[in-house]
Amino acid sequence: MSDAALPSVAEVRAAAEAVKAALDRHLAAVERRSGEDDPEVHAAFNELAVAAEEYDELIYERYDEVTPFEIPSGDDRVPYTGPAEPTAFSILIRRDYAVAEPQRLIAQAERVAAHDRDAELVDGGGTAGALGVLFGEYEPDEIASRASEFGLEEGDSTLWVAVTEEAPEPGEWLGAPFDQADPEHVLHRFDVSTVFDDEFDELEPHH
Incomplete structure (x- = not known):
């Protein structure tokens, strides 16, 4: 492709500025949203997606570089x-x-089992047995809030x-x-x- 056919430096910079402006508009719409399906948030989201796609295309054509982001489109979801x-x-x-720290996970399960006769490390012990003990003792929401404490990521x-x-x-x-x-x-x-x-x-x- 000849240099004349490439987007100009000014066009790429303008597209980058458009992304920044779209980000600001999206954040402002989110901050003042009135509910889950606020039309201003939806419109700002779509504007941001369009601006990001345009910038991605131009920077690739001009510099053969890609952006590290891909904004998902709400239109990809199956309609209700x-x-x-x-x-x-x-x-x-x-x-x-x-399971980021298997030994921490097993140690936590062993503590539970030590105080609860019904909470045995079954399934051969190890992390498989430890998960059975922990999810038998704690609600899923509590495990989510204490994930790192249980050696989970x-x-x-x-x-x-x-x-x-x-x-x-x-x-x-x-x-x-x-x-x-x-x-x-x-x-x-x-x-x-x-x-x-x-x-x-x-x-x-x-x-």
């Missing part, structure tokens, strides 16, 4: 097609962990509010609890990932 006035719903949660998490046709009978879905997860019936979704933090950290000016 469930009832407007749901009468029953399920909460579906996934939390990922890495938190990864991504997601929570879905999924509408159901009617409240199921007791024990009805226990054999296959996640088979009925229909993305089209997810009314609200809340994702937590360091991907989002890393993207915006990279956009902050370095001194």
Whole structure:
């Protein structure tokens, strides 16, 4: 590609300034949002995504470089097609962990087992048995809040509010609890990932 066909330095700089301005508008919209589906936040999000994509394209064409961020589009999600006035719903949660310190995990489980005769390190002991003890003793939310204390490192998490046709009978879905997860019936979704933090950290000016 000839230099004449490349974006100019000024065009790349203008695109970078547009990203910075879009970030400011997005933050301002978030700070004054009125609810979960605030139209100003949605519009500012889309403007930021467009500005970031334009900058990514120009800096690649001019300098053969890529940006370290990719802003997810809300349009990628499956649209909700469930009832407007749901009468029953399920909460579906996934939390990922890495066993960062196996010995700490096992030691915590052994402390629990020492005070609770029913909390035995089964499954051959080790981290597998330790996880069984800890999740039998503590609520998942407590383990999430004390993850480092248990030798765990938190990864991504997601929570879905999924509408159901009617409240199921007791024990009805226990054999296959996640088979009925229909993305089209997810009314609200809340994702937590360091991907989002890393993207915006990279956009902050370095001194």
